[in-house]
Amino acid sequence: MRALEVVETGPLALVQDLGRPGYAHLGVPPSGALDVPALKLANRLVGNDEAAAGVECLFGGLRLRATTSCTIAVTGVAVPVEVDGRPVGSHAPVWLAEGQVVAIGTPVTGLRCYLAVSGGIAVDPELGSRSRDVLSEIGPAPLKPGDVLPLGTPSLPGGADVVPPTIAPAELVVPVEPGPRAHWFEDLAAGLAKTWTVTAESNRVGLRLDGPALTRGDDYAEKELPSEGLLTGAVQVPPNGLPVVFLADHPTTGGYPVAAVVRRASLPALAQARPGTLLRFHSSTKVWNR
Incomplete structure (x- = not known):
């Protein structure tokens, strides 16, 4: 065998x-x-x-x-x-x-x-x-x-023989796009662009971040949201205002607003983010509030 x-x-x-x-x-x-x-x-x-x-x-x-x-x-x-x-x-x-x-x-x-x-x-x-x-x-x-x-049946190797290893940076700039509930938050783009820290509570379900809490607008301060579908990379904001970036083992639905979505190309970098890694979100999209 x-x-x-x-x-x-x-x-x-x-x-x-x-x-x-x-x-x-x-x-x-x-x-x-x-x-x-x-x-x-x-x-x-x-x-x-x-x-x-x-x-x-x-x-x-x-x-x-x-x-x-x-x-x-x-x-x-x-x-x-x-x-x-x-x-x-x-x-x-x-x-x-x-x-x-x-x-x-x-x-x-x-x-x-x-x-x-x-x-x-x-x-x-x-x-x-x-x-x-x-x-x-x-x-x-x-x-x-x-x-x-x-193990399965092997085949002949092909492609590159040696590839340089990657080094995970101590600080990440993560591209995002506005999420379906971006308009719930005050000055969201500026808030996301501040420096966040990856916490030790992070796992394969999601990265939990610590930093300056995001604030809901007055019209949404007490608003409840029925559960909505989630996808990998969704940036969900619970009532404490501290974002969670969902990774591959995320729940399929959630009841907190999704403020932004991480671009798929940046997900591998998030997989390597240790607790203590500094993170800032960035978007070239100018329209965040609708």
Whole structure:
């Protein structure tokens, strides 16, 4: 059996692919890798289809033993990678012999690394995806020591052999567009452009921010909102005025106003934002209040 055996997991290790979009009507979030380009790159480096399942590793600490020869690649932010204690580096394909152990250290910056293996992680899919959804608890459970991850049939690697790792910045400027309830807030563009701090309560459901609270206009100060549909990147503002930026495991509906929406191209950077990261929203759109 081609497989990887889990030796250690670090704070959190999850099987993820590109998710299960299209099930919002069932109350199921899209889920999938938060840093999509990183998972796609890891799969290309080992010869997989970009949609193959790999392991999303939060803040390092993952150790896996190969039960068969295979090729692995670790991407995401820069991180030490060792095989049987020997440094091999990230962002490049690495061959493992049967019995060898690959270990991912602590990333220099950012949060999440992605390990792909030739053939992909072949656990049973749910609703067409092998991704773990931490909100709905759909998909394979978080990894634990002793788990055995079956692998699919490998193909020949192709594409780039080595890719420079990325460094997660300490401050982000995040492009946004006005949300459906932008008009509920006073001087929203200026408020969002102030400096926010990513808090430790953030997770795959959303980034929680701390900073100067956003203020509703007088006409909306006490207004209640029926639940509305949500999408990844929605910037929702609860009564305390501190925004939550929803990520891949977000709820499919919510009852607080969505003031803005993050552009899809910026979502991978949010996936790597550690607690303490500074963040400012920016938009070239001049019309924010309707």
